[in-house]
Amino acid sequence: MQHLKKYSIYYLLGLLNLIYILIRLPDFYRPLWSDELISIRTTNVNPLNNPLYDGVSTNLPLFYYFIKIFSFFFTGENLRITSLIFSIVILNLFLYRYLKEKNNYYLIASVLITFSPIQIYYSTELRTYMFTQLLLIIQFYFLVDYLNKKKINYFFWAITIFLSLISHYTSYIFVFSVGLYLIFKEKKLSEALLKAFIFPSILGFLVLISVSGNYGFSDSTERSILNLNFERFTIFNLKENFLRLIEVVTIYYNFGLHYYRLDELFTSLFKKSMYFFFLIPVIWIFLKSKFQNQILNLTATILTLCLFFAILFDLSGFIAFAGRYIFPFNFLYILFISIVLNEFLKIKKIYFLLLLMIFIISYNLYNTCLFHQLNIYKGNEDPQGRIIQNCFK
Secondary structure (H helix, E strand, O other): OOOOOOHHHHHHHHHHHHHHHHHHHHHHOOOHHHHHHHHHHHHHHOOOOOOOOOOOOOOOOOHHHHHHOOOOOOOOOHHHHHHHHHHHHHHHHHHHHHHOOHHHHHHHHHHHHOOOHHHHHHHHHOHHHHHHHHHHHHHHHHHHHHHOOOOOOOOHHHHHHHHHHOOHHHHHHHHHHHHHHHHHOOOOOOOOHHHHHHHHHHHHHHHHHHHHHHHHHHHHHOOOOOOOOOOOOOOHHHHHHHHHHHHHHHHHHHHHHHHHHHHOHHHHHHHHHHHHHHHHHHHHHHOOOOOHHHHHHHHHHHHHHHHHHHHHHHHHHHOOOOOHHHHHHHHHHHHHHHHHHHHHHHHOHHHHHHHHHHHHHHHHHHHHHHHHOOOOOOOOOOOOOOHHHHHHH
């Protein structure tokens, strides 16, 4: 009996891993779509001929080297195992922090990540976003340990920063936000900390310049959002982008863009009502903390900075303010919600369980839709950025 008690937490975490995988299996063999087919096309590139890139996509190269390695063992939809493995590592990173620090919010975050539809979708998509998220989470843990005055490996932190910067443009937003936070937070930055940010940032920027010099890459960016279109950078876009910000943080971060192409009126109203009532206790808990909860303030601040720069870059024409581009730091939102839920757990368990069940039930409404063949080619109009905005017309 004592043996069971001693290892019961590990049995529970093992069960969570099993549920995590089983929930993703129905979505694993959905048809590959255009961006995933581009990812597969990179397996034909010989990295020995061109160690940086061969112009098959507008994305940065690191993730595609992993695909190249996995392509020796898997083909077609089975290559999605690449993203799935990275996503499982993410789950267990949160579980490891729970075991290490005994903070319940890491366990709550693990549950939300397990059932989160947007996490489900990207963990079974053959693109770089899940891998980039993994690298950003590792950086975030370094940041938390640094602020808690714990001994950290600055060299490994620098390597993680560099790897993220050659994985996706989102990483530049995250690294810049963290760097800015540290400049204002710390009175004096140590030499080791400066090196951990400056050197990998310079190297990452040089790789970006080298990749963008590739003819195939530069040719494709001329027709994409990455063309410095400053026409949208006007004061008249403030309302539009504020509404897009609300939509992405609430709807897209939890339910995914394409869910709304299958959504019924009841589930749509249910989700919107849920967020309306959920925001009230979230604001109350945040204010009640009197800004003394360090991890709550940290996640809220870094998330706010990331979203601010994401909108700024979108208006400048660098990258689109879309769910897929800001998904890698979605974990900050989940962690923030988990900390809030943990505060309810301290106040009264019934409030915590009620809010947690609302999340899980609404998530499962999404998963039910997956069984009815989620087809991302469905519909000609992309509703992202217009769902909430249409309510004001």
